[in-house]
């Protein structure tokens with residue numbers, strides 16, 4: 001596993017099965033992986049004719065280690081994460097981030113923007129609406145660009161299932177309420193925190209997409 005995929009204005013970098021998907025949009029990354037795979041990340045950036053210092057903004061979909069561990073490579077970037085998970089980044093919390101479980105280290109890092117539901121993040125041509133979707137963690141978010149019907153889902157929804165709730169901060173009732181909230185969104189591109197992306201010929205509601213998913217949950 002590993003590689004670079006171009007998806008219109010978005011570039012997907014995949015490093016390993018453990019690392020979150022890293023989405024690159026201009027000078028912004030959505031999630032940063034574990035930080036374990038420096039060489040692969042460095043090579044991916046080199047292939048894109050970029051360096052880590054070109055990244056000025058990081059948006060973390062939630063505070064789990066496999067999504068925030070790579071933040072440390074982007075020292076020139078401002079970090080945005082939902083208010084409810086922001087302390088994990090600021091404290092370098094190895095328990096709540098699950099870093100401990102991976103034997104990972106997490107340097108405390110200042111959060112520049114504590115996101116809340118309804119905020120908008122402008123990234124190039126995309127106007128990403130922050131949708132607070134607790135359940136996988138208290139501060140999990142999805143990001144939705146209405147115009148292109150692009151939905152970044154973090155670990156809340158995958159192309160083949162939904163996020164797990166048995167990790168620190170997980171809550172099944174919250175997840176189910178979050179999924180209800182997302183279900184009416186029209187989606188043409190589903191860009192999850194792990195695994196395959198889903199790009200459709202014509203848009204479907206998230207509810208219809210999820211109806212065709214196999215039962216079970218994922219990371």
Ligand SMILES: [Zn+2]
Pocket residue numbers: 062064136155219
């Ligand atoms: Zn997670």
